[in-house]
Amino acid sequence: MEEQTQQEAASPEVQKRVQDSFDRQGLMGHLGARITHIGPGRVHIELPARPEVTQQHGYFHAGATSAIADSAGGYAGYTLFPEDSDVLTVEYKINLLAPAVGDYLEAIGTVLKSGRTLTVCRLEVYGVEGDQRTLVANGQQTLIRVNRPAA
Amino acid sequence: MEEQTQQEAASPEVQKRVQDSFDRQGLMGHLGARITHIGPGRVHIELPARPEVTQQHGYFHAGATSAIADSAGGYAGYTLFPEDSDVLTVEYKINLLAPAVGDYLEAIGTVLKSGRTLTVCRLEVYGVEGDQRTLVANGQQTLIRVNRPAA
Amino acid sequence: MEEQTQQEAASPEVQKRVQDSFDRQGLMGHLGARITHIGPGRVHIELPARPEVTQQHGYFHAGATSAIADSAGGYAGYTLFPEDSDVLTVEYKINLLAPAVGDYLEAIGTVLKSGRTLTVCRLEVYGVEGDQRTLVANGQQTLIRVNRPAA
Amino acid sequence: MEEQTQQEAASPEVQKRVQDSFDRQGLMGHLGARITHIGPGRVHIELPARPEVTQQHGYFHAGATSAIADSAGGYAGYTLFPEDSDVLTVEYKINLLAPAVGDYLEAIGTVLKSGRTLTVCRLEVYGVEGDQRTLVANGQQTLIRVNRPAA
Numbered sequence: 001m002e003e004q005t006q007q008e009a010a011s012p013e014v015q016k017r018v019q020d021s022f023d024r025q026g027l028m029g030h031l032g033a034r035i036t037h038i039g040p041g042r043v044h045i046e047l048p049a050r051p052e053v054t055q056q057h058g059y060f061h062a063g064a065t066s067a068i069a070d071s072a073g074g075y076a077g078y079t080l081f082p083e084d085s086d087v088l089t090v091e092y093k094i095n096l097l098a099p100a101v102g103d104y105l106e107a108i109g110t111v112l113k114s115g116r117t118l119t120v121c122r123l124e125v126y127g128v129e130g131d132q133r134t135l136v137a138n139g140q141q142t143l144i145r146v147n148r149p150a151a
Numbered sequence: 152m153e154e155q156t157q158q159e160a161a162s163p164e165v166q167k168r169v170q171d172s173f174d175r176q177g178l179m180g181h182l183g184a185r186i187t188h189i190g191p192g193r194v195h196i197e198l199p200a201r202p203e204v205t206q207q208h209g210y211f212h213a214g215a216t217s218a219i220a221d222s223a224g225g226y227a228g229y230t231l232f233p234e235d236s237d238v239l240t241v242e243y244k245i246n247l248l249a250p251a252v253g254d255y256l257e258a259i260g261t262v263l264k265s266g267r268t269l270t271v272c273r274l275e276v277y278g279v280e281g282d283q284r285t286l287v288a289n290g291q292q293t294l295i296r297v298n299r300p301a302a
Numbered sequence: 303m304e305e306q307t308q309q310e311a312a313s314p315e316v317q318k319r320v321q322d323s324f325d326r327q328g329l330m331g332h333l334g335a336r337i338t339h340i341g342p343g344r345v346h347i348e349l350p351a352r353p354e355v356t357q358q359h360g361y362f363h364a365g366a367t368s369a370i371a372d373s374a375g376g377y378a379g380y381t382l383f384p385e386d387s388d389v390l391t392v393e394y395k396i397n398l399l400a401p402a403v404g405d406y407l408e409a410i411g412t413v414l415k416s417g418r419t420l421t422v423c424r425l426e427v428y429g430v431e432g433d434q435r436t437l438v439a440n441g442q443q444t445l446i447r448v449n450r451p452a453a
Numbered sequence: 454m455e456e457q458t459q460q461e462a463a464s465p466e467v468q469k470r471v472q473d474s475f476d477r478q479g480l481m482g483h484l485g486a487r488i489t490h491i492g493p494g495r496v497h498i499e500l501p502a503r504p505e506v507t508q509q510h511g512y513f514h515a516g517a518t519s520a521i522a523d524s525a526g527g528y529a530g531y532t533l534f535p536e537d538s539d540v541l542t543v544e545y546k547i548n549l550l551a552p553a554v555g556d557y558l559e560a561i562g563t564v565l566k567s568g569r570t571l572t573v574c575r576l577e578v579y580g581v582e583g584d585q586r587t588l589v590a591n592g593q594q595t596l597i598r599v600n601r602p603a604a
Contacts, residue, residue: 026205026513027212030181041551044454048576054177061178061217061271062225062240070213088506090420091444093244093395096572113550114589116421118392120548120591138573140548142393142444144420150350166551168519196461241596244395244546246442248415248424263440264399268545270571271397271440283375289414289571291397291442295571312497332483341520356479363480364523364542369516376515391515395546 010038010079018043018075025071033068037076040109041054043075048104060100065107065125065137069094072109073121073141080114085145087119094123094139103125105136112140119143153161161189161230168234169194169226174201176222185221186226191263194226199255214277216258216288220245223260224272224292229297238270238294245274255280263291270294271288312340312381319385319409320345322379327373335370337377343413350406358400362402362414367409367427367439374411375423375443387447389421397452398427404429407438414442421445459580460462461492463532470495470536471528478524486521494564496528501557513553517558518590522547525562526574526594533567538598540572547576547592555580560591565593572596 006093009015015038022028022035031053037044037067045068047053053064068091105119106126123139160166166189173179177287179196182204187196197203198217204215204266221240229238257277274290311317317340324330326336330347333355341344347370349355355366372394382388408428415422425441462468468491469507475481475488484506490497498521501505505515523542531540559579566573575590 002201021207025212026202030203032294051177052181056172056175061218062221062243063214064178066217066221067214070217070543072279082268089247091244091246091393091422093214093242093593095218095242095595096240097564097573113548113588120393120550121589135566138575138593140546142548168344240571242544245441246444248417248422264437271399271544273440286415289424290444291395291440293397322569323509326509327514328504329517330506353479354483358474358477363520364527364545365479365516365520368519368523369514372515372519391549393546393548394515395544398542399545 005149008039010040014038014079016122017080021078022075027067028071031064031067036075038075038079040079041076041114043072043079044105044110045072049102060105063098065096065100065105066094066105068105069109069123069125069137069139070141071122072107073142074109076109076111076121077114077119077135077143081112081145084147086148088146090144091140091142092123092139096137098134098136100127100136102129104128117145119145159190161191161195165189166229169229171227173226178218179222182215182282189226189230190263191230192227194223195262196223196228196258197255200253211256213247216247216251217245217265219256219258219294220260220276220288220290222273223258224274225260225294227260227262227272228265228270228294231262232296237299239295239297241293241295243290243292245276245288247288249285249287251276251278251287253280255279267298307399309340313340316340316381320380323380324377329369330373331379332434333366333369340377340381340429342381343416344377345374345381347374347409348406351404362407364398367398367402367407368396370409370423371411371427371439372443373442374409375425376411376445377415378411378423379416379421381447382413383447386449388450390448391447392420392444392446394425394441396439398439400436400438402429402438406429406430419447421447463493467491467532469562471531474531475528480520481524483521484517485564491528491532493532494529494567496525497561497563499557504553511577513558515549518549518553518558519601521558522562522576522578522590522592523562526576527562527596529562529564529574530567530572530596533564534598535578537571537600539601540597541597543595543597545576545592545594547590549590551587551589553578553580553589555582557581570598572598
């Protein structure tokens, strides 16, 4: 799934549905994160560096890194769901591979397997500084689709 | 380890070391989190409810839940480390068991196994509303101890 | 849940249902594992030491340790399911805390949260040598309940 | 790392070191698993279907699936270690994406990040039936390098 969807954009309806939901997440706005790509089964979220998202040494906090990874995966799954459904994170696991530094972080959520009830995503977070991209975190996430009217 | 340390406080030196490091974490202050207990191998962090930490339905965002869980575990491990060392999260896994609602969240990090290089912690997060405490997330975390002068 | 169920046995019907399913698992028999406790939300499985379950240094192989942990958790969840349902492992995460040595391993699966669709279990594996019990692995598992006639 | 190493074989010395260690794993022989590829940072292990590796419905048991995934990842890391070192699994997490069926399973361990102390691998398991390959499990693993004389 990964390769085909890398550049492709989701339909305008899906893009609007994802963006609207994202805009209702108080945390994402509070951190300063923004969605930069919404493709079928793939979503990118960027988080610029600033003191409000750091840990004790001035790097991005693992909690900030994980928050955008979790949201990128959740919305990647959501792009493939029917309109009257919603997405919840069941669980995720993330390895912090390198100090999370850079001008900004880019989290990429990619659907590995989309089932009727459960969806599994790969989570990747890159630290981007000028031309350089470093994989700083890698994870795996399980989502559940729930039927309910859009909030 | 859990039972003995539940009520016990760490030494004043350790408490100060943990609190100072926590105070340098821009993210924790930005979210509004505070440390409420520092025991040997056990740390509690609370996060009051407010719009800045929500997901799209007004619950606590999984990213906020995870951020305080990760910090609670990291500092729980740190209480057992020698003074000239530091702690990094290698990885963690967290299950989101129930909608994270309440007046505040309480994250509890507890050391399960403290080794020379690696430490493993249990992570629990409760939603607290008046008298009621609900386990909303449960996880497991691996930490690494690194030798370096205190920053 | 843990404390109350530690000693309690499941109903004879549930015990039979679990034991019958276990007996159909070719792998458990091939490894030499056996169920030693079936309580509501809690199952124990033991695996005696023998060369067929070792890794390169003669310890229990992580794969054997995980296999009995996964089965103990799966059956712990299964004890709480209605009769016409079945259990599948969605995912699990396990930390190998210490070399898995001893006369036998004891895996304990305990339900942390039992939902309509998903169940989350704690997995613990002890190495037992004479009087000594050492926690050698600790994990967390997500199960899904599926409706189907018993096979 | 993945792309470059897919077809490449490791040096004869490394191949021998990995194969010798694998041959000492009682569990791998007992299950009937064999190594089919040893590249730098990438190892494949196959497990033929037979009743001794099944769960209660006749599919491959999650414990068998995980065991070969864990070994494939561990040896993938080991190919990049210096000669006088050894590898231990710190932890892993695996999602079981689909019923594990087929003539045989193929587990692929691939190094994502190789550090001085810790190595992180991706774990994939495919069910292979004739021409068809289905991803049945996907995981992530943390390894630690320990210095000791080869056993």
